[in-house]
Amino acid sequence: MTAHELISRAKNTWCPGCGNFVIQHALKDVLTGMQAEGFPLETMVMVTGIGQHGKTFDFMNLNGFYSLHGRTIPVATGIRLSNPDLKVICLTGDGDSYAEGLDHLIFGAKRNLDITVLVYDNRVYGLTTGQYTPTSPHGYRGRSTPGGTKEYPFNPLELMLSSGASFIARGYTHRRDQLKRLIREALVHKGFSFIDVLQICATYNDMSRYYDARVYDWDETGTGDYTAAYKKAREWDYNNDARIGLGVMYRHEAPVFEEGYPVPHPLPPEEKRAWVRKIMDERG
């Protein structure tokens, strides 16, 4: 499939300037590159939540499961358990995976499920027109919080680190080449790979100037060091005006969940009948 063919016939309905375009095209470029190296695209499955990010499902020619708000990771778990030859990427939003589906995100990391989770973190609900999300800064004024939010954002990188994610990165939609590298490395990583993508919402939360003034690239040597990673995660708490590191924050090899549940060969019918007879005999 060519890069062109990866983009579907569906009409694109994102706002002009939306960060989603950058992620979609980064994804497209990474997948075409992997395909050229022999990766069979037919084994790729995209699971999307509900939010502006979810429309990527329609806009690309990939196997996909357009799930519910916050509900990508359990679906991905089922797909991976069903067929571990399928490579699964969850596209999800900050409202999606940090609010409604937070438990699944934590459990995905805890299990070190071999999937990639890409969070379109624009720090605002776009589809429902501008309410605050778990990563919106304190005091964010949206349509549901005209007086400003009274709560502080949480730090998804710190959360993922403590939950057991084995690959943690942060990207930014104004750093497309870096984002492509991060997606690729996440897809190649064996285990739970997580990328928080700082993504601007052109309509409700355009933080381009804020991010541009603060982002810098992390030194990616020694990414297996948990303490160093923790320090990186804590540098910017999604609320203060600290520098914002980008790149791979943590990378670690660990056993993956699915390998504990390999797909068995079905029991032949006669053996199944023999098992039923054995049970009946025990209970007779």
Next chain:
Amino acid sequence: MAEREVSVLIGGRAGDGISSAGQIIAHLLARNGYRVYMYFDYPSLIKGGHNFAIIRAADEEIGAVREQVDFILALNQETLDLHRHRLRDGGVAIYDTGTVKQAEGIGIPVKEILAANDAPPVMGNSAIIGAFICAAGLTWDTATVVLKKSMPKETEKNIRIARRAYDLSEERKVIPVTGKPVLPVLTGNEAISIGLVEADLEMYFSYPMSPTSNILHFLAGYADDLHIRVIQPESEIAVVLMALGCSYAGTRAAVGTSGGGFCLMTESLSLAGIAELPVLVILGQRTGPSTGLATYSAQSDLHFALHAGHGEFPRLIIAPGDAGEARTWSRTALDLAWKYQVPAILLPDRLICEGLYSVEPDPEKRYAAGPVKADPGVHPYFRYAYTDSGISPLRFPPAGGEIIRVNSHVHDPDGITAEETGVTREMADKRMKKMEGLTREVDGLDPVNTGGVPDAATALLCWGSSKGVCGELAGKLGLRLIQPVVLWPFPEKAFARAMEGVEKFYAVETNQTGQLAMLVSMFGYIPAGKVLKYDGRPFMVDELEGLVNKVIS
């Protein structure tokens, strides 16, 4: 009416192993050619509190217990205090002299027997059972077969303890051998599990919740033998979504829960509806609303199952009436879910899940309809292709160059989100079209049971676990029994056949509002009266007889 029957009550504190002891007694009676049913009553706690089981055995199939019993086996004083009134004239109490004072009957020094055998308190059951074997005149050799099977751990010690108590006991009320073939005894949960295995289940997901936790335990225990996988996810939300991920990728999955967990699943039930993903939910009903009575029964989730999930979509709802039906219909439910790509709900109640029943070891052939698979030569593949039946043939990823899309939004045949009026209506029609085939198919599967006196003009209408008690009573009172097993799609034709010649009928249900009565009234059948019970406990045979006589007269 059974010519021969006997009832045994065994009681003690939670933690005394009353359930296992009850099962052993059920097996002992089954071994002597009886058809058995056991009701186990326990509060929601691990230690302390009063647990009891009533085991009723008869020379014909039964699914209910009586108020009165022939034997009381008391491991503590409370058991006698609470149940002494149940003992029939000539009935026998067998008790532990260490914990029960001044009782009539057969006293067994359980503590001393255990001490002599260096055995823990939980083995006190074996002593009481040993004494019962003697009191009931059951042959020791037959009994040891059961004891060996039932107590794989510390078998010899348990048998020694039972034998000591047997020797100290005396024959009081002989339970004769029926001469009928011995049938196996299963809980409803075990029967459901076996049915799922027979329907080629590949994965089972469940978050622990009474009364279906034992399906999780049973399948997990045999997972390696059966080449299946059993997973306990973080919530019922994750449970059902993992199952849907499996069905997208071609793996047969089922999930088990109760009302509270099913509440969490409803979002995904609706997803399964529009995305046309097969899944089977075992919804074991217990007393609600909310946490309700965690370990007691009810039939109060029929309308919940009927309406769960937003929007309109086809679904299948089946309420088995005993363990035998639970096995057959869980099998059929999984097959039908896959054939029609719909969510299916098996709706037993707690009395079936945790009740113990005699079952036919080798029931009729499996229904067995495979999923409709797509011809891999046809290009392009559309996951939601329009067909006459509404069933779009299935393919699973990876599928060569074909893109497999499933979507929670309204979508076009290719699975891409669509919002136009035409496709919205056409896809809704396509989905609902499947209901026509499903309805026809269900009609051919005997979806409505009849019993009692088949041509009687007065009928008892019931569903689920009330089948046993109503069937028995209908026979005795000269009434017809009507028990729909498939509740949705409502088997209109089969129900009409069952109702031919009925002038009036009474609904018997363990809920407060008469949920089945409401359902049949949608199809023009109005009951002359309702007998409802909603205290978490089952109708007992004699109790229901009084209630039915009152409402009929």
